[in-house]
Amino acid sequence: MSSHLLVLPVLLPLLAGTILLLFSGARLAWKRPINLLACVLLLGVALALLVRAAGGDTQVYVLGDWAPPFGIVLVLDRLSALLLVVTAVLAIPVTLAMSAGTDRSGQNFHGLLQFQLMGLNGAFLTGDLFNLFVFFEILLIASYALLVFGGGRARVAASLHYVFLNLAGSAVFIIAVGLLYGITGTLNMADMAQRLATLPVDDVPLARAAGLLLLLVFAMKAALLPLGMWLPAAYASAAAPIAALFAIMSKVGIYAIFRVHGLLFGEHAGALAGLGQTLVWWLALGTLVLGVCGMLGARSLRSLLAWQVMVSVGTLLAGWALGTVAAWQGALFYLIHSTWLTAAMFLLAGVVVARRGVAEDGFMIGQRIVSPVVGLAFLAGAVALVGLPPLSGFVGKALLLQAAGPADALFWVLLLVAGLAALLSFARAGSTLFWRGDPATPLSSAQPMPLAPVWLLLPLSLLLVAAGDVILAYLEATAVALKSPQDLIDAVLGARTGGE
Amino acid sequence: MEALMAVCIGVLTACGVYLMLRARTFPVVMGLMLLGYAVNLFLFSMGRLATDAPAVIGRAESHADPLPQALVLTAIVIGFAMTAYVVILVIRARKTLNHDYVDDRVNERAHGAPEKSREGHS
Numbered sequence: 001m002s003s004h005l006l007v008l009p010v011l012l013p014l015l016a017g018t019i020l021l022l023f024s025g026a027r028l029a030w031k032r033p034i035n036l037l038a039c040v041l042l043l044g045v046a047l048a049l050l051v052r053a054a055g056g057d058t059q060v061y062v063l064g065d066w067a068p069p070f071g072i073v074l075v076l077d078r079l080s081a082l083l084l085v086v087t088a089v090l091a092i093p094v095t096l097a098m099s100a101g102t103d104r105s106g107q108n109f110h111g112l113l114q115f116q117l118m119g120l121n122g123a124f125l126t127g128d129l130f131n132l133f134v135f136f137e138i139l140l141i142a143s144y145a146l147l148v149f150g151g152g153r154a155r156v157a158a159s160l161h162y163v164f165l166n167l168a169g170s171a172v173f174i175i176a177v178g179l180l181y182g183i184t185g186t187l188n189m190a191d192m193a194q195r196l197a198t199l200p201v202d203d204v205p206l207a208r209a210a211g212l213l214l215l216l217v218f219a220m221k222a223a224l225l226p227l228g229m230w231l232p233a234a235y236a237s238a239a240a241p242i243a244a245l246f247a248i249m250s251k252v253g254i255y256a257i258f259r260v261h262g263l264l265f266g267e268h269a270g271a272l273a274g275l276g277q278t279l280v281w282w283l284a285l286g287t288l289v290l291g292v293c294g295m296l297g298a299r300s301l302r303s304l305l306a307w308q309v310m311v312s313v314g315t316l317l318a319g320w321a322l323g324t325v326a327a328w329q330g331a332l333f334y335l336i337h338s339t340w341l342t343a344a345m346f347l348l349a350g351v352v353v354a355r356r357g358v359a360e361d362g363f364m365i366g367q368r369i370v371s372p373v374v375g376l377a378f379l380a381g382a383v384a385l386v387g388l389p390p391l392s393g394f395v396g397k398a399l400l401l402q403a404a405g406p407a408d409a410l411f412w413v414l415l416l417v418a419g420l421a422a423l424l425s426f427a428r429a430g431s432t433l434f435w436r437g438d439p440a441t442p443l444s445s446a447q448p449m450p451l452a453p454v455w456l457l458l459p460l461s462l463l464l465v466a467a468g469d470v471i472l473a474y475l476e477a478t479a480v481a482l483k484s485p486q487d488l489i490d491a492v493l494g495a496r497t498g499g500e
Numbered sequence: 501m502e503a504l505m506a507v508c509i510g511v512l513t514a515c516g517v518y519l520m521l522r523a524r525t526f527p528v529v530m531g532l533m534l535l536g537y538a539v540n541l542f543l544f545s546m547g548r549l550a551t552d553a554p555a556v557i558g559r560a561e562s563h564a565d566p567l568p569q570a571l572v573l574t575a576i577v578i579g580f581a582m583t584a585y586v587v588i589l590v591i592r593a594r595k596t597l598n599h600d601y602v603d604d605r606v607n608e609r610a611h612g613a614p615e616k617s618r619e620g621h622s
Contacts, residue, residue: 130571130574134574134578137578137582141581141582141585144585144589145585148589148592151592151596152596153596153597153604156589156592156593156596156597157593157597157604159589160525160589160590160593160602161602161603163585163586163589164520164528164532164586164602167532167582167586168520168532168535170578170582171532171535171536171538171539174539174540174542174543174575175539175542175543177543177571178539178542178543178546178568178571179546181546181547181567181568181571182546182547182548187567
């Protein structure tokens with residue numbers, strides 16, 4: 001049983017999603033517990049895998065018993081285990097928030113969520129480049145449907161952009177995969193990394209082109225500067241719990257950059273080493289600037305949070321481009337923090353929308369929210385996202401600044417300015433939503449949105465700080481393994497077949 | 501044959517990109533389909549082009565690489581599903597937005613404030 005644990009993060013959501021779609025006419029009272037149960041089981045599996053990965057050995061699952069490099073393999077290392085846990089933790093509050101009533105505005109939210117999780121988990125686990133494309137498509141098609149869930153003008157308009165851009169991106173992805181296959185004759189990423197390192201000089205420009213095309217696709221999913229303009233409208237218009245789920249979606253692109261470019265175009269890759277790193281550095285700084293402008297100009301809480309996602313993308317990719325172990329450690333910490341806390345704040349925005357009536361979460365004088373619990377949640381989330389001590393945002397930013405050093409002064413300036421801008425924006429948001437206007441009266445027509453899921457996610461910020469030494473040790477080991485992936489390559493290519 | 505293949509892929513890509521830049525929903529869908537065909541042909545040709553070469557070892561002296569063929573099959577299936585979804589989405593958008601521009605703001609500039617959609621506020 002334990003050797004098949006590795007494939008469960010893909011199979012479990014597939015099974016649950018299929019059941020939920022087969023009985024899509026069933027009452028929500030049945031679907032909600034099934035979905036929640038599947039999410040809890042998934043969290044259990046993810047935690048078990050995290051414990052196994054923390055031991056340090058890269059684990060390989062050979063699908064269909066086709067020996068690598070010919071078959072498809074699932075690879076579990078520290079990075080993939082970490083992202084599995086981050087995703088599984090996120091799924092539970094999202095399910096709870098939707099189950100309060102928003103899931104009534106469409107038929108298949110619960111099934112779609114499970115397929116989204118399947119795509120995400122598969123993308124984190126796979127060790128095969130084409131398989132990565134397939135899992136990207138699975139998570140994308142679920143996200144297309146989730147984005148437009150509930151309907152309405154803004155959602156439909158935003159999802160047109162999102163779908164068209166991603167379809168074009170998929171085409172570019174296949175071109176890049178095809179090019180790399182044409183050059184190296186393999187799709188297994190570990191095998192490909194070895195062959196790229198000893199590439200004939202004639203093939204280097206072609207491999208460079210393929211690597212940059214891959215970077216283009218991942219940068220689009222991650223919403224890097226010139227390719228990320230779809231993000232603010234899409235996230236700000238989606239239903240609040242779904243926007244919370246999408247907090248992990250832009251991180252998939254960042255994971256793919258860490259994984260694929262770390263493995264294929266890392267320091268060991270000879271002529272191809274460090275491909276695109278300088279480019280990403282400048283674009284990431286540009287994304288930071290743009291995100292700051294967007295935050296200051298945002299006119300609703302969800303829009304503010306969507307721009308905050310762009311700021312975090314810029315921060316993370318600048319951390320990636322710095323390229324040292326310390327920077328990657330900081331970036332990974334910031335990734336966990338920003339995923340969970342952004343999601344918590346999106347869920348909170350849902351609570352605000354449900355309570356304020358026609359003003360929704362817009363920054364205009366409408367009904368103010370009189371609730372210390374909601375106010376406290378907003379304060380905690382804002383403190384964490386702005387990056388003030390004692391919450392996790394501060395630790396993440398401090399680690400990144402420490403890693404940057406005096407040579408990258410521009411990064412210091414921009415990251416600190418981004419923090420100041422976030423502080424200003426959240427102060428403005430909070431004072432409008434909680435202090436100005438008449439007290440809000442509960443609306444019977446609005447869809448209820450519970451506060452409990454927000455309080456499930458917020459304490460995780462404290463946990464990240466309290467368990468800081470354990471987490472940072474884990475992340476340092478992750479970053480070291482990512483920088484020198486020879487162990488992973490050996491583990492994949494030496495994987496035994498023929499049953500265990 | 502290489503030249504013919506290259507021209508085919510080039511023409512399909514050019515047409516696809518041109519149609520996508522029209523920024524009206526139906527041409528964009530057509531453009532994405534053409535681009536999808538071009539990409540599938542490209543992926544197929546990455547296994548090197550050969551005539552009279554079966555993709556099974558042992559049936560002939562030379563054999564074609566079977567892997568790109570399998571990949572193209574996967575890509576076609578995915579592309580088909582995506583096209584089906586995007587067509588439905590575009591029809592829905594036509595109904596909700598009352599126009600077929602990809603960018604909703606084009607309509608605002610041309611006709612002033614956006615018309616109230618039939619499905620109420622977002």
